[in-house]
Amino acid sequence: MRIEILGTGCKKCEKLEENAKKAVESAGIDAVVVKVDDMKSIMQYGVMSTPGLVIDREVKSTGKVLSPEEIEKLIK
């Protein structure tokens, strides 16, 4: 599984990345968490409010910081 965090490096994006890593760890799933800060890739997903969370190339949330628990529900 490939989890992408879309964002240009604001505090919220860092927090979301952190939460995603926690979620992966506690769910015990084989997944990579990648930070995407390239504008082109972010726009290709059609995301205008960062941070965005993408799982296997599908946008799951935009503009908010999900908690580790919420992310766990999405990846299970």
Added chain:
Amino acid sequence: MLEILNRIWSVFTAILQFTWLYDGVAYLVENVFQLSMESNLGSSVHFFIYDVIKILILLSIMIFIISYIRSYFPPERTKRILEKLGGIKGNIMASLLGTVTPFCSCSSVPIFIGFVESGVNLGMTFSFLITSPLINQGAIVVLLAAFGWRVALLYVVMGVVIGIIGGIVIGKLGLEDQVEGYVYEMKMGSGEVESLTRKQRIEYALGEVKEIVSRVWVYLLIGIGLGAAIHGWAPEEILTRYAGPDNPFAVLVGVAIGIPLYADVIGTIPIAQALISKGMGMGTALSFMMSVAALSIPAMILLRKVIKPKLLGIFVAITGCSIVLVGYVFNFILH
């Protein structure tokens, strides 16, 4: 209309009944701290504690309500509304949507690209980008608490007008070549706007309350602390002479100080409130707060990623001038 608003406001304050808070804090100051309410120190301590608690309560309630409304206007939807419009109508709509669309300066670049890519014209994009940070939910709440709904409403109306005019002027100047080339090459995927359930909206609004309060409380404490100090000590004559509504340069100086100042606008409001009570012009204080909100160096650095220096300069100049103008208007009206 005024009658109704007045009634709503008085009901609102009556529900919150801040007199209990006022009296409670007064009791604390006189009996626990052993300070007279008539002394400078006593009244400053009272002002500080009372204001911090009052504003935190108001901030939490109002941000919840505003965020709930805002959850209906994600930027993706705003974009879809705007791409069908043009002309002055487009500027008005862009500026109005700027007040309700959730905005954080870190999203200004993707929003800019998204708008331009989908054919929203440059003037409309700027109408949105000028209004959005100006009408900041926290700032509105604190304005409401400090000065009542009249000033808060006037602030919102002025903010929207600045966005409309700024956008129209930038649109008329034909500066499309001043946008960084790569912006036009961007291909935007069709973002699905997730429709939220009521539970998700409530969660979002609660999350916003938590996020904003935890971010601004330090600024609030500093601001209210400084405000309390000014309240108790600053001499009235000096402020009235130098920053009062009769000094034509006060507004200009206020805006010039506000631009490089990287503070949260919410923290500047309690300071402004104290300065006004000591004789500073209302317009001077408001234009200072607007320049802190709308024109900050970090926001400019972000915008520089998508627009060339010339357009950035024009954006700053137009927004700055409009804010100065608003300051004079306010000083004139509220004199």
